[in-house]
Amino acid sequence: MPAADPSNRFDRLMTEAKSLAPDNVREQIVAAIFQTSAELYRECVTHTNSVKRDRTEQIDRIVTSKRWGFPIMLALLAAVLYVTIAGANVFSDSLARLFGTIETYLTMAFQAIHAPDWLHGLIVLGLYRGTAWVVSVMLPPMAIFFPVFALLENYGYLPRVAFNMDRLFKKAGAHGKQSLTMAMGFGCNAAAIMSTRIIESPRERMLAILTNNFVPCNGRWPTLILLSSLFMAAGYTGGWKTFVTAGVVVAMVLFGIIVTLTVSWVLSKTALRGIPTHYTLELPPYRRPKIMDTIIRATLDKSLYVLKRAVTVAAPAGILTWVLGNLHVGDTTVLAYLADWLDPFAKALGLDGYILMAFILGLPANEIVVPILLMGYLSAGALTEVDGLHSLKRILLDHGWTWLTALNMMLFSLLHYPCGTTLVNIYKETKSAKWTFVAFALPTAIAIAVTFTTAQLARWSGLI
Amino acid sequence: MTDMTYTIALMGNPNTGKSTLFNVLTGLRQHTGNWPGKTVTHAEGECRHRGTLYRIVDLPGTYSLYSNSADEEVARDFLLFQRPDVTVVVVDATALERNLNLALQVLEMTDRVIIAINLMDEAKKRGILINTKKLATRLGVPVVPISARNREGIDALLDTVDAMAHGRINTNPLSIRYSPEIERGIAKLLPLVKEVMGDTYPARWIALRLLDGDTSLLQALKQPPQPLIKEGNAYACCGSIKSI
Numbered sequence: 218m219p220a221a222d223p224s225n226r227f228d229r230l231m232t233e234a235k236s237l238a239p240d241n242v243r244e245q246i247v248a249a250i251f252q253t254s255a256e257l258y259r260e261c262v263t264h265t266n267s268v269k270r271d272r273t274e275q276i277d278r279i280v281t282s283k284r285w286g287f288p289i290m291l292a293l294l295a296a297v298l299y300v301t302i303a304g305a306n307v308f309s310d311s312l313a314r315l316f317g318t319i320e321t322y323l324t325m326a327f328q329a330i331h332a333p334d335w336l337h338g339l340i341v342l343g344l345y346r347g348t349a350w351v352v353s354v355m356l357p358p359m360a361i362f363f364p365v366f367a368l369l370e371n372y373g374y375l376p377r378v379a380f381n382m383d384r385l386f387k388k389a390g391a392h393g394k395q396s397l398t399m400a401m402g403f404g405c406n407a408a409a410i411m412s413t414r415i416i417e418s419p420r421e422r423m424l425a426i427l428t429n430n431f432v433p434c435n436g437r438w439p440t441l442i443l444l445s446s447l448f449m450a451a452g453y454t455g456g457w458k459t460f461v462t463a464g465v466v467v468a469m470v471l472f473g474i475i476v477t478l479t480v481s482w483v484l485s486k487t488a489l490r491g492i493p494t495h496y497t498l499e500l501p502p503y504r505r506p507k508i509m510d511t512i513i514r515a516t517l518d519k520s521l522y523v524l525k526r527a528v529t530v531a532a533p534a535g536i537l538t539w540v541l542g543n544l545h546v547g548d549t550t551v552l553a554y555l556a557d558w559l560d561p562f563a564k565a566l567g568l569d570g571y572i573l574m575a576f577i578l579g580l581p582a583n584e585i586v587v588p589i590l591l592m593g594y595l596s597a598g599a600l601t602e603v604d605g606l607h608s609l610k611r612i613l614l615d616h617g618w619t620w621l622t623a624l625n626m627m628l629f630s631l632l633h634y635p636c637g638t639t640l641v642n643i644y645k646e647t648k649s650a651k652w653t654f655v656a657f658a659l660p661t662a663i664a665i666a667v668t669f670t671t672a673q674l675a676r677w678s679g680l681i
Numbered sequence: 682m683t684d685m686t687y688t689i690a691l692m693g694n695p696n697t698g699k700s701t702l703f704n705v706l707t708g709l710r711q712h713t714g715n716w717p718g719k720t721v722t723h724a725e726g727e728c729r730h731r732g733t734l735y736r737i738v739d740l741p742g743t744y745s746l747y748s749n750s751a752d753e754e755v756a757r758d759f760l761l762f763q764r765p766d767v768t769v770v771v772v773d774a775t776a777l778e779r780n781l782n783l784a785l786q787v788l789e790m791t792d793r794v795i796i797a798i799n800l801m802d803e804a805k806k807r808g809i810l811i812n813t814k815k816l817a818t819r820l821g822v823p824v825v826p827i828s829a830r831n832r833e834g835i836d837a838l839l840d841t842v843d844a845m846a847h848g849r850i851n852t853n854p855l856s857i858r859y860s861p862e863i864e865r866g867i868a869k870l871l872p873l874v875k876e877v878m879g880d881t882y883p884a885r886w887i888a889l890r891l892l893d894g895d896t897s898l899l900q901a902l903k904q905p906p907q908p909l910i911k912e913g914n915a916y917a918c919c920g921s922i923k924s925i
Contacts, residue, residue, distance in 0.1 A: 226877045227903055233873060234891035237866035242893050243747075249859045254781035261816040262777055265808040 273503050277377065286381040291467060293374070297365050298463035302446050305357035306459075310607075312357065316349035338543065342595075344536055348528055350591050350609075358442045359435075359520040366403075367515035373503045375400050382474075389478045390485025392421035399425075399477060402432040406635050410642040420489045424481045426643055427656050430635040431477040433470065436583030440630050441466050443587065447610045448623035473631050476663065534578060534585055538592040552593060566665060567625035567672030569617065576629065581637040586630065621675050625668040632664035687846040688736045689728075690759060692787060693771035694780050695742030698799040700724070702771055702829040703739040706839075730839040733846070738765065746786045747895065758901055760790050761882060766846045769795050769838070774804035774811060774826070784820070788854040789886040794822045795841050802828040821853035856885070866892045878902065 239245060280289050323345060327337045369375070382396035394416050401409035409429050416422040433441055442462075450461035541552040549557075556570030563573040571593040579586035594612055613622075634657045635643070644653040693699045707726030724739040740756045747753060760768060770787050772780035777798070787794055798811060817824040823841045827834030844850045858864070870888035878887065882902070890898045 227899055230870075230873055230877055231891060231896065231899055234866070234870055234888070235894065237869055238892045238894060239860075239862040239866075242863065245860045245863055246889065246893060249857050249863075250782050250785055253785055253855070253857050254778050257781055257816065257819055258778040260819065261812045263810045263812075265810055 276503060280374075280377050281380050286377075290378055290381060291471070293369065294470065295463050295467045297362065297369065298442065298466050299459055300365055301358050301362040302442060302462050302466075303456075303459045304361045305442070306446065308357035308360070309353055313349075313353040316353055320345065320349065339536060339539060342539065344532055344539075346592075346595065348532055348588075350588060352524065352528070356520065356524055358439050359524065360516060362438060362442070363435075363520050364512040364515040367511050368508065371511050385478055386481065389482040391424045391478075391481040392416045392418060395421065395425040395428075395481070398429060399432055399474075402429045402434060404435060406430045406432075406434045407638040407642050410639055410646055413646065420485075423489055423647070423652065424484055426647065426652075427484065427659060428477045428480050430639060430656075430660055431473045431480070431632060433473065433631055434583065434636075436636065437630050440583070440587050441469055441627050444623045444627050445469075447613065448618070448620045451620070469627055469631055472628075476632065480659070480663070534589050534592070538578075538589055542593065556593065565672065566629070566668040567621050567675070568629065568668065569622070571616070572622070572626055572629075576633060579636075580634070583630070583636050621672065621680070625671055628671065629664050629668050632660055632667055634658075634661045634664075686734045686736055687766040688738060688763065689842060689846075690763075690765035690768045691737065691739045691771060692756060692760075692768055692783070693742055694744055694773065694776075694783055697742070697771045697773040697780065698829045699742060699771045700739060702769075702797065702799065702827070702835075703737060705829050705832055705835055706735075706737050728839075731843055733843060735842070735846075738763075744783060746783070746790070747890075747893070754897060754901070757790075757898070760787070761901070764791075765793075767793050767795060767842050769797050769842065771797050771799050771829075774798045774800045775807060775809060777809075777811065785855065785857055788820065788822065789857065789889070790883050792822070792852045792854045793845060794852065794854065795838070795845060796820060796822060796824045797834075797838055798824060798826045799829050801826045801833070802831055820855050823850060823852075859889070863889070863892060 279285050320341065323341050324337065327341060376397075378400055379393075379396040382399070383393035386393050386395045395413075397415065398409050398413045401412045406429050410426055413422050413425040413429070416425055445465040446459075446462045449465040450458040453461050538552065541555070542550050544551045546554055552574075556574055558570070559573045560570035563570050566573075571590055575586045575590035575593060578589050591609075591612070594616055634640075640653060640657060643656045644650065647653060691699050691703055703724055703726065706728045708728075726737050726739075728735045728737050738759070740759055743753045743756050745753060746757045746760075759765070768787060768791055770784045772784055784794075784796055796816070798813065801811075804811065811826070813824045813826050823845070825834055825838045825841055827838055829835070841850070845852075859867070867885060867888045870891060871884055874884045874888050874891070878884065887898070887902075
């Protein structure tokens, strides 16, 4: 090897190569290789029994086809949600009754030992009631949704989702693998941020990080499912009601994906300019999952994990909320004072002060937004025992909720800033305070803009 | 030449049965080793066939040799700097078209290549017939059908490895024709590459990678890693370091 100042010679070589390279050099290279492979394949390989084609290929031809890929995807998502909502309704009411009964006994026990009122308030009305609401409202949808979703995942369907989405992400100027990290985000955004490591180009990786929270994670599915089933299908009954509810949640997911693609596209044309890179995506063969195994594992791993997180964060938050709700400043409580202060802004977004406060206090984990909201409402006087979904709806209606409130809370939940854990991960992965701030501010701005628009549109058009 | 050890690299897409083949070849005597400066672990083992000792290195499964990820860089660097005596590309008979993409890229880097078509039994079951003779003619390197899990074709593969390692096989690897624009660029770069790098490295391939803007390759070429010397089998390297 020539010894004279090699690094200089290397750099000259690179400059020379750059000046010679056509714009779409990688595409041309990949195309030439693929074409050669295809030629060799045609020349050297024959199929004897074309009828008995591989089953996986057969299924893939349909589920990843241009015509049927997306309808099948949406239909499957809708089916999973339908099963979840239909099942959760039954389960939720009986669970709530059980908690109500236990509360009666707890109160009796407190009276029997002549415990002071404030202690009963703190422990039973704050801690216990808050926790009981979380469990009875969130556990049923999770206990059904996660195992069903996991079955789909283990059967090998998720890579097909990624395959279908790949075209769209490329058009948006992003990496096709972003569809995989997005699929991860349906589980947990914080984990999905780590998974963006599979994207090599820093530009495309940043796109994947910044847009990841536009798909609902474990902590937000229950919120979407709950609000949708309470408010979105009020005019329908029976099976139709469940169907419409599932449809609304599917629409939310679609909207999240549209926002993901739009934001990716805008960023790749502005702050993160560039062209997408090529990659090969392996579609693993379909496998029949071990059904009981999957169900048990999903229930234990996911449902209980999310619930544990919700309860451990919600329990202290319940105490805090109860304290704030019972600490008086003048003739109003601190909680009411804060909510009132946030109210004008929140009303402009079609929400109210309590909802916005719940989102702010819920920064550590999305799971606790609904619990904090309930505790806020309950501590403000409307002392309601845990009594299933009907009384939950009554609480919300008592606080002036309409379908618009529910819709905008769903939208805000879908679009707003990622949770604390996710933000920490974003900082760890990007090592940049600036980008972490963008990851916080960008979704928040979009959430505010979207909810403001829907609220104004609904009021202007006289729907509310 | 009993003290001569040849290095055989196993390459292939993920899930092609590369590791199965590795275990068949090495028995259960393999140990894993870390390449210097890399976190990715490789299995490495030994295999004796007709009196010759072979060092078998199982490289990470990759889809391409572009510097897309750490795995791909490790595989690429091994071919480039460690220069195995024979590179066996393991391809999946049931997904030949996709697997050939990598094989073609390996052929651009080295002419000492054997294509092992694995999972032949599975392909037969599905009615996929592969004309290995024709494929060998077209690719310009030996093609050996095997079924690693049934231990079929392993002897034929080792005989071919043996013949290639001892220089008894002449190859004429298929060279991909790129678009006129790229071919023009390669033609212009080729003399420059040869001037800077000498004849040590595959010049046409490097010219192509440079056109593709592969700066990580350039970094690697600027500071080639030290030839690997592992404690205990340092002799293994001596056989493999020779100019092509």
